[in-house]
Amino acid sequence: MGGADEHPDEGLIFFGYVKDARGAPISGAKVTATMKSGNTFIVQTSATGLYRLPTFSYQINPAEVVIACAKEGYKQTRVIRRPIAKANPPKPVETECRMERG
Amino acid sequence: MQDGARLKSFFGLALFLLLCGIAAAAELRGRVSSTEEGAMEGVLVSARRADSSITVTVATGNDGRFELRALVAGRYALSIRAVGYLLDGASEIDVREAMGPLELRLRKAPNLAAQLTNTEWFMSMPGSAEQKRPLIECMSCHTFERIARTRYGPGEMFEVLKRMTTYANNSTMQKVQVRKVERKYEEQNLRRLAAYLATVNLSNGEWAYPLKTLPRPSGRATRALITEYDMPRKTIAPHDVQVDAQGMVWYSNFVENYLGRLDPKTGAHEEFAWPVVKPGAPTGALALSSDRDGNFWLAGMFQTGVVKFDVRKKSFQVFRLPAEMNNDASQQSMVMPAQSQVDGKVWTNEVSKQALMRLDVKTGKYELFEPFKLMGGSHSPYGLVADAANNLFFMDFGGEAIGRIDAKTGQAVIYPTPTPRSRPRRTMMDRDGKVWFAEFAANKVAVFDPAKETFREWDAPTPHTYPYDVFVDKNGELWSGSMSSDRILRFDPATGKSIEYLLPRQTNVRRVFVDSSTTPVTFWVGSNHGASIIRLQPLD
Numbered sequence: 001m002g003g004a005d006e007h008p009d010e011g012l013i014f015f016g017y018v019k020d021a022r023g024a025p026i027s028g029a030k031v032t033a034t035m036k037s038g039n040t041f042i043v044q045t046s047a048t049g050l051y052r053l054p055t056f057s058y059q060i061n062p063a064e065v066v067i068a069c070a071k072e073g074y075k076q077t078r079v080i081r082r083p084i085a086k087a088n089p090p091k092p093v094e095t096e097c098r099m100e101r102g
Numbered sequence: 103m104q105d106g107a108r109l110k111s112f113f114g115l116a117l118f119l120l121l122c123g124i125a126a127a128a129e130l131r132g133r134v135s136s137t138e139e140g141a142m143e144g145v146l147v148s149a150r151r152a153d154s155s156i157t158v159t160v161a162t163g164n165d166g167r168f169e170l171r172a173l174v175a176g177r178y179a180l181s182i183r184a185v186g187y188l189l190d191g192a193s194e195i196d197v198r199e200a201m202g203p204l205e206l207r208l209r210k211a212p213n214l215a216a217q218l219t220n221t222e223w224f225m226s227m228p229g230s231a232e233q234k235r236p237l238i239e240c241m242s243c244h245t246f247e248r249i250a251r252t253r254y255g256p257g258e259m260f261e262v263l264k265r266m267t268t269y270a271n272n273s274t275m276q277k278v279q280v281r282k283v284e285r286k287y288e289e290q291n292l293r294r295l296a297a298y299l300a301t302v303n304l305s306n307g308e309w310a311y312p313l314k315t316l317p318r319p320s321g322r323a324t325r326a327l328i329t330e331y332d333m334p335r336k337t338i339a340p341h342d343v344q345v346d347a348q349g350m351v352w353y354s355n356f357v358e359n360y361l362g363r364l365d366p367k368t369g370a371h372e373e374f375a376w377p378v379v380k381p382g383a384p385t386g387a388l389a390l391s392s393d394r395d396g397n398f399w400l401a402g403m404f405q406t407g408v409v410k411f412d413v414r415k416k417s418f419q420v421f422r423l424p425a426e427m428n429n430d431a432s433q434q435s436m437v438m439p440a441q442s443q444v445d446g447k448v449w450t451n452e453v454s455k456q457a458l459m460r461l462d463v464k465t466g467k468y469e470l471f472e473p474f475k476l477m478g479g480s481h482s483p484y485g486l487v488a489d490a491a492n493n494l495f496f497m498d499f500g501g502e503a504i505g506r507i508d509a510k511t512g513q514a515v516i517y518p519t520p521t522p523r524s525r526p527r528r529t530m531m532d533r534d535g536k537v538w539f540a541e542f543a544a545n546k547v548a549v550f551d552p553a554k555e556t557f558r559e560w561d562a563p564t565p566h567t568y569p570y571d572v573f574v575d576k577n578g579e580l581w582s583g584s585m586s587s588d589r590i591l592r593f594d595p596a597t598g599k600s601i602e603y604l605l606p607r608q609t610n611v612r613r614v615f616v617d618s619s620t621t622p623v624t625f626w627v628g629s630n631h632g633a634s635i636i637r638l639q640p641l642d
């Protein structure tokens with residue numbers, strides 16, 4: 001009667017890919033989402049380089065969530081955020097985190 | 103803060119004298135068979151001496167044979183567990199020295215429904231996984247037979263479910279407790295569940311689905327000796343069980359303000375009462391955890407706060423929540439004092455705020471940590487474990503993550519599990535600092551490596567078993583218990599091989615404990631609904 005069984009998918013969604021310089025997906029990369037409060041969420045990318053964060057409340061301002069990626073042997077070059085279409089409720093936020101060897 | 107313990111009850115002395123006074127050891131051996139199957143493997147045979155609180159159980163091997171050794175001669179009650187069957191013949195027997203083998207015959211049970219575990223009800227009831235999912239809340243207090251035997255239509259069932267939201271989670275059928283404030287619920291979800299339940303109960307006069315059963319244990323799963331110690335009152339609901347260095351078994355009582363202690367050698371039982379500090383609120387404690395000095399801490403549930411028991415002085419100290427933090431829904435289900443010697447701090451949770459708290463033992467002050475503030479969604483920090491620096495790892499039982507709170511900075515890091523909606527429940531840390539935990543709703547056991555920040559998950563071998571907790575033993579084997587199947591899981595992560603031991607009675611398993619001081623190890627668990635404590639000694 002409680003727990004995760006209520007509204008599993010309602011809220012603000014962050015998802016996206018981690019890719020190398022050539023655009024190939026990087027699996028097992030660590031994706032960090034840092035909130036304004038300083039609390040962070042850490043997930044790993046799948047075999048296809050995909051990550052998805054748990055659903056956040058709409059009270060969170062997506063612009064204040066900082067996405068970063070890391071993996072041993074790589075360094076992050078940039079994080080591309082797909083333009084967010086204005087919508088109510090907000091659309092899922094897709095990012096692409098690029099890394100290169102080094 | 104309040105002190106003072108009251109030695110409450112003391113029984114088992116008579117049994118102790120009986121056990122010691124009669125030196126002659128007898129044994130009970132024989133064979134179990136039925137017309138349908140011939141010799142039967144995996145039938146649990148239990149014997150309990152007249153006037154004793156202790157029942158011993160073994161399983162038959164593949165030739166149908168069993169052997170219960172080192173019994174005291176006398177009159178015994180015999181019982182069996184084999185789903186679909188009943189013992190045909192005398193259920194009492196005189197056990198004497200040098201007696202011949204018994205031939206136990208089983209006959210088909212006319213009332214199979216009364217024998218089904220909740221896992222078997224889950225398997226039998228038609229419906230989608232989404233329809234059945236909310237039922238995992240029901241089994242905290244009762245079996246599904248109770249639901250399946252009702253004749254309510256959707257409207258009447260909705261009224262029943264609404265009433266259920268008024269009960270405390272620390273309720274059993276022997277002791278139903280009403281919350282001060284009802285649980286939050288969404289009407290449409292309750293209505294959906296009520297409509298589903300009305301399709302699987304007797305509202306149409308009969309069950310329109312066959313009753314399915316799990317296979318009996320076989321092979322290694324039959325090689326264990328199980329000893330069940332009945333508690334002196336039916337209302338006692340052992341929740342967390344732990345064995346101390348002297349071999350004494352301590353447990354938290356989920357519905358009454360007692361800390362209990364059992365001497366497994368004699369069956370002697372003692373209770374230590376802690377004060378009711380919040381009159382009118384449900385009584386009882388959930389988590390039991392010891393600190394470095396061997397003192398025990400209890401999480402005070404709706405009584406609120408945490409409670410320390412000084413083992414030498416036999417006295418309690420209750421650390422109450424301050425008035426401004428205390429409300430009618432306040433609930434501390436967990437306590438983690440294991441590394442409190444590092445900084446004098448004990449971790450706990452505040453269920454009503456989806457939050458964690460940290461107690462400064464010296465000052466009695468609590469700090470609040472709200473890692474999910476403004477996050478939305480459903481969260482509920484539950485199982486706790488601390489590392490060597492008293493940094494906290496917590497399970498988000500309401501959601502799908504585990505979290506870490508840094509003891510120095512107070513910052514939280516949340517690690518969602520690879521499986522969504524997994525509802526991590528209880529946890530333990532192994533020697534290497536890895537965090538093992540049960541993914542209750544995902545039917546998995548899992549480990550998190552804090553150094554690499556990675557997870558590994560394994561499916562429980564039987565669907566719908568809903569592991570509550572895990573314990574890693576000295577051999578690296580993982581033990582877990584099902585809240586729904588009356589089975590204990592022993593799993594080797596190195597080989598992926600698993601064994602499921604069946605328990606002799608309906609057993610709502612919660613926290614599990616493994617005593618690694620014996621070889622093979624000894625497994626302990628409380629029967630939360632059955633007023634007993636169970637010891638399982640694998641024979642290999």
